[in-house]
Amino acid sequence: MNKNKSKFKQGLISAIIVASLILLTFFTAKSIFNVEEDTKISSETVESALKEAKELTTLKYHYKNIASFENSQQFHGMTIPFTTKRFLYTYEGEIHAGVDLDQAKVNINQEAKSISVTLPKTKILSHDIDEDSVMFYDEKNSIFNPLELEDYSNFRKEEEAKVEKKAIDKGLLKEAKDQTLKAVKEILLLNPIIEEEYTLTVK
Incomplete structure (x- = not known):
């Protein structure tokens, strides 16, 4: 028992x-x-997802460039002999274009079950040069007009600006904008509540 x-x-x-x-x-x-029985999406939820999507919404443009520098001292529009300096410059770089998602504006209407995300203007976020790829050729110096560090640095800035303008003219920012709109929509719609219960607008 x-x-x-x-x-x-x-x-x-x-x-x-x-x-x-x-x-x-x-x-x-x-x-x-x-x-929760009555789950709602908050602005914080959307903004958190946008912050995690930064890398995915950045368009990377890799390029190779070759440029030449030449400078001579002038006198009344005429080149002074033996004052010419020059060099040939080759390098590779990468431009990152996209939007700063930290600046995106989120508006949620719980009654209408709608989410509106307004993205800031597309821009170049960074421009990096692969220092290991930098090469100088055909350098010519002059004792009357010597090459200086400032010549290299100023020329590099000018060339980087030219490359950026060329990339923009070819549609870099438009492509980055289109990619960002698509990526942001896809990322936010990964949330089943947003996909099933809300109307999402990204612009």
Whole structure:
């Protein structure tokens, strides 16, 4: 008889432990996945997703360039002999274009179940030169007009500006804008609540 009571008591304790574990698992899962009967999307939710999407919405433009520099001292429009300095410059670089998603404006209308994301103007975010690719050729110096560090740095800035303008003229910013609009929509629609319950507009 005592043995039966003991077995019953052990079985009851085991059942209580199992039930406790099930309840603990349920509430833990609810906490992790934020399960609510009336779930709403907040501006913070959208803005957080946009911040994580920065790298995905940046268009990378890789290029190789060759440019020449030449300078001579002038006198009344005429080149002074033995004052010419020059060099040939080759390098590779990468331009990153896109939008600063930290500046995006989010408007949510809970009654209309609509989300509107307004992106800032597309721009060049960074321009990096691969220093290992930089090479100088055909350098010519002049004792009367020597090459200086300033010649190299100023020429480099001018060439980078030319490359950026050329890339923009070819449609870099427009392509970056189109890619950003598409990427932002796809990323936000990964949230099932947004996809199923809200009308999303990104512009």
